[in-house]
Each structure stands twice: as C-alpha cells, then as structure tokens.
Amino acid sequence: MSSTRFASVLGLGFGDCGKGHFIDVLARRWQAHTVVRFNGGAQAGHNVVTPAEARLPARHHTYSQFGSGTFVPGVRTLLLDPVVVHPTALLVEAGVLGQTGIDDALPRLTIDAMCRVTTPYHQAAGRLRELLRGATAHGTCGVGVGETVRHSLEHPDQVLRYGDFSSSNSANLHAQRDKLSAIRQSIREEFEPLVQAMPVESVTDELAILRDESLPTTWLNHCRALARQCPPASASQIHEQLTRPGCVLFEGAQGVLLDEWRGFHPHTTWSSTTAHAVNHVASRYGVQSDIEHYGVLRSYLTRHGIGPMPTHDATLDAIFPEPHNHAEGWQGQFRRGHPDAVLLRYALESAGALSGLLIGHLDVFERDVKLKWCERYDGLPDAANSCERLPLGEMGDLAHQEKLTEWLYQAQPQYAEEAVTSAAALLERIAGVTDVPVILRSYGPTSTEVVSGEGK
Template identity: 40%
Template sequence: MVDLGYGDAGKGTVVDALCASAPVRAVLRFNGGGQAAHNVVLPSGRHHTFAQFGSGTLRGVPTHLTRFMVVDPLSLALEAAALGNPFHLLTVDENAPLATPWHRAANQRREVARGAARHGSCGLGIGETMAYGLSHADAPRAGDVRSPALLRRRLAAVEDFYGADPQISLDEVVDVFRAFGQAVSIVGGAYVDRLLGEGPCVFEGAQGVLLDEWRGWHPHTTWSTTTFDNVAELCPSFVRLGVVRTYTTRHGAGPFVTADPTLALPEPHNGVGEWQGAFRAGHFDAVAHRYAVEVCGGVDELAVTHLDVPARVPGLRVCTSYDLEGVAWNRIVPGPFRDLAYQEGLTTLLARARPGATHRPDDWTGEIGSLLGAPVTLESWGPTADDKRHVAAKGSA
C-alpha cells in the first residue's frame, strides 16, 4: 500500500481497516522510519499515531520492520511505552539501518543552516542515517545490538564522524540500543518469506510517492523509496493498493499546484511542525496523482479517504489540468530513473503552474477511480474501521 500524494492520505486508517476486515498475519513496514505519523482511531475512541509500529498493532497484528526501514530505538521505546510495550508483536530485520541521536542532531543543524531555503524535514535524522550508510560500510544496523563490542564500536564511529555532542552520551546510547536488542526479536532476511507463507500480509508504506527520493519534486523529497519498488524486492506478487484523499495535502516546503488556503478543510491530526513547516490543503490534484500512479508502475486498486468532507466543503473541486503561463498541461512526463536534474526541472515548472481545468463531481469515488485508472475497493467516510466500506472490484467474486 502506497500513498499517491505527498503523504497524510490516511494510510494508518486504511491498514487498520484491512486488519479489521480479514485475518492478517503481519504488517510489514517497507520504507521510511520514525517520521511516519499514521493515525488510527478505534470505534472505542482509542487513538494512536503510529511511527514505527505497524498500524494493525491495536488489533494485535504483528509488525515486521524490513531491511528498508530506518529503525530508531530511542523513539521506538517511547512509542512502545504509549502502546503498553507490545514488543512481542515486533520483529526487526538484522540489516535495518539504525538512526542515532547524532544523525538526528546533524539533520536538524543542516536544515537550520538552509534558512528560508529549507527542503522540508521531520528533523528525525532519517535522511542523515541513509546518507551516512551510503558512505560508511560500518554504519550501525539492527543486528549489531547482538554484539555489545561491535555495537559500541559502530556507535563510537558515528560520534567520531559528526563530532562529540555534550547532550549525547555514548554510554547511554549504547545502553538504550542494547535494551532495544533484548526487547525485540532480531531476525534474518528469510523471515519475510516465512511470514508470507503463513498468511496474508499488509505492506504499509510511509510518506507519499510525490516525495519519493527519485520521483518526487527534488530537492523537496525524502531519502526513501516510497513507490512499490521495495515491496517488489521482498514479495514476487502482491496487490498494488494506492491511497488518496478526496482533497490533496502537503506538509512542508515544495510545489503544490492546487493548494487553496481559502478552503475550510478539517485537519485534526496535522498542523504547523517545527521542522516540517506548514500543513497545506487544496483541491484534488488529478495531474500529480496520475503521475504518481505512472511512476509506481500502476495500481490495481484504490482506497479513497475523507469521502465525508466534500459535502461539508462546497468549494472543493477536482483539478484535471494545469495552466503553465497560458499552456494547458494535463500530464507530468516522468523522466529517466534517478535523474535528479530532471526532477529539479519539474520542481521549477510546477512552482510556476496554476490549476487549469477544474470541476466538482457528483460521484467522488467514481470520478477518482476513472481519473486514476483503477477501481476503488475501499471507501473511508470517517476515522474508524466502522466508517469504511469495502467495495468489490468489477469482475471479482
């Protein structure tokens, strides 16, 4: 499951609904890290914003953090405490990178130094962890917690690289990371195959395709593959589920063609963040979402959330083309894979684009499915699983 926008489309509530509607062996996190903010509200009113645990945890569904997930043992401990310490439901791939306090501090310093030209960040060191891992073969990984000597050596190397910080104690970090290793089950790469063989699994993505490290509007992107590419490396066959809202949102800096601050759009779980910046909302951007579908290699099904909102916001519309200085533009053409210069060019163009053709559909579900070329199989009319409607795709039993 991937978000076809800039994130915040409702991945948490969709995963919760999937776990409520049928037996699920496990939820597998396949990208991102502790910066996820996936909200789940149970019919009882219990609410949790998931960061690293899978969004099926409140229903007792196990979580597996794959090798593509950046794991932050310190923030994980805080999340676990808020959930009642369900470490028995958690497994972590031994090759998953570990985010440290030095990565987080370096990330925040780098973003502050950009001043008004901030890229947009959660300030949790996810990108810094990935960058460090690309240039250091000895970057800490989850399996290192099984060897105290190796763990200390690798954490000390991170401290040496970034420089000692009086607010960060190496001894304390080592102790917390060792406690993490004792609380969770660290497993090998074959564990994914075992889970898949034992029953249906849900792959829970983080952030959105329009923030993808290679396909998003560079440099306002994430150091994470937000498409289905990581899932394809873990599972040979799967249903590609794309998630969108009835309106488009973006947290932080970067192009957002259909943003409209005059719309009274509700947002109980998002606001201005210290590092992310302002939360913006606007009309459904079919042009950008079609691009997301295309660079994902297509989607099999769609989940549409916030279907209760259009009735309360009469000015909300669907945008099917852009106006770029008098020229109509209804398709964002994908560039060569990993061509960041091309993506930066798109960023420049999108910053100048404005909404072109717009309309207000009578049937939001049908219109979104038609525009994005896939059937809507899950409709969300509210925050809980009870507010979801599962719709059979045409031609299915």
C-alpha cells in the first residue's frame, strides 16, 4: 500500500474558480511535497494571496506555470505531458517570484521530457487565427497553447518537446534549429496569404515575429538556459517523485465548462480538466493508488472572455471587485453571473466522481449582496422548451457540444423566488443539487480565511 496521498483540484466553472487559492490551502494543511500541473499551459492565471506574517509581508502571485503551492517552502512543481511548456514565460515567472522572496522556484521545478514546447511562432499563429475569425472569435489568452497542440496534431514530425533540449552537442543543436525552422515555415506558409486582406496595423506585431531572422537564436538560447537549470525528467524520475511518501496535489488549469470535450464548443480550451484526465496522466507514470478529486466553485459564476453565460448580470460586474483579473490583453472581459444549478449539474456530471467540494468567495454575502439562484432554463429549441439538466453527449462528439452552445445562447434563466442572501443559504441550494460534501469554505483570499466542513 502506497504511503502517498493523491488529490486533485478541478474547476467546476469557466475558469477563475479559485483553484490556486485552494491548492495553497491544501499544500499547507496536508503538507504536500509536490504540485502537479497535468493540463493546459502558460494561459493559466491562478491567484494566491498570503497573509502578513511576523517576518513576511502579505504577498500575491498569479501562478501561470509554477504550481500554486510554491509559496509553501519546499513544495515542488511537476509539469507533466500533456502540459504545454512556455520556456521564456517560465523564466519570466521565476523572476517575478524572486521579487516576492521565492528565489528557489526553478530548483524546485521538474519538467517532463515529453512536454510539448510552445514557440513564439505558435503564439503569433494563435493570435492571427483569432484575428481572422473576426466576429466569430472563439476566445484566446494569446499565449499559443492551443496552436501548439493543433500544430502537433497536423505536423507530428515538427513537434518540439522539452527533452529536445537535453543535450547541447552539435547534432542536437542542429536538430533543435531544424525543428524550429520547420515550425516557422509551416506557419508562415499558412498565414501570410490569409492576412493580406486584413488591416496592416492589426497583424504587424505577429508578422514581425514570423519574419524576425534573429529570433531563433535568441529563443533557443533561453530554452537551453532553462534546460540547464531544470534538466528534462525521464519517466522513472517522475515516478520516483510522484510516489514519495507524503501528499501530491494535481492542479487543474481552466475549468470543466471549458474542457476540450465537455465544454461548449468552440469556446473551449485544447486540454481536458476532468477526474478522468488526472487518472490517465497519473497512471502513465505508475500511480496505482486512488486519487481524491475535489471540485472548486465560487459563490457566483465567472467567465473570462467570450462564450455563453446565461446568468451574466452586468450589475454584478460593478459590485464584485476583481483585483487580480482584468479585461486587458487577449483574454477579454471578466464577467460575473448568478449561481446556475443547470451548469452546476452539468459540471458535476462532466468532471467525474468527486470526493468533495471547495467553495470560495463566500465573503460576498458580508456586503449585503443578494444573488439569484437559476433553477432551470426556458426558451430552448426543443419539444419541452425548458430544462433543468443539459444532456451529456458521447465523448468527442463536438457537434453535440456545439448544439449545447446554441442552447446556452438562447437560454432564458428561470430564478427561484427567494434570493440567496447568505453562505448558509447558498450551501443549502448546492446540497439540493448534489450530495457531494463541502470540504472547505473560503471567506477571503488567504489560507487563514478558510474553514472546514458544511457548517453554517
């Protein structure tokens, strides 16, 4: 019997659920030695705030590729394939963490040799593709994760993996440059004809990346520098790290409502953030023990960028401050919505078997806030014209997911007569939807404001 405890933290919304916050909490409570990132890439934005302590001021960091337990001394980050690694962004993030007093982030980082690597060309391609969509944009964070996955599927011979930087001998250096050159050429051939009809100013920056002759040398030097500090890890090394006695936390990126197979196509991510995805990745590295899975919810619904969100309420946008999420950049507007039982049922069914729920932002009720509880949707284009549950389709049936997206755009939320005015009332409504127990409740941004159980 393994003496290692395995647990995952999975978002049950459209992202920005509070996964980073609860990873920080659980890393402290369960004395985790490793936080595993098992999906997504540099588009993650997991905020962690620490309280002021005797010798330390309050600190904040938006975790992108490092695990959200990094503020806890000794906790390691493990990036496992299919995570898409962004080497230069990792170096930048390590520098930012250094400014908060974490000067050993890179020594505590392990990267799977099989992880695909996103390049500046993938990043430019993803942005150009979104610009070309115009009014039918899908939504993007602009860091190239989806484009890296797409390119690897379309051009498997051009896949650049982190293990490619394991050696600096002459033959290996030439192989790295050849792959990078092939990626660049493929992307230029695809996009340069497509963008000719677009306003020059809208594509100048991305085209400049594709045409910069000095970029390959500079970028590869950064990648090699990272690999010298964090050598690519083998499967056996990863197995040894995962099965050390203690606790391992798997930190999901995005949320299940953005999942590539269960999200509302085409407004989805290029990775899966379900219990099944965690189990699959862990089993590849010899983890045979059961994994506890915990779903994360806010007291209200949120969504970054475009895509359907039936209970969006602009008045909530005005009264709920969001100091660490903004509308600048490619990700788009940050929206708030009332709690939605229809989407909650769908998320629970999609996520897989859960051991418990982690609920945050319960302090909103201290501001005398009244939230509405969406019980069902009306106005749907089916015979009943109303529903309390969205049908789960066959895995991989994107046509079904696209149909659900159409439904959500037409959905007319039907709210309960009684408003939700307290944390206790919200917990009662959630208990009416699922018997999955609430394990942790959070009333603020730091680990000291988290309490256990379902108590009122």
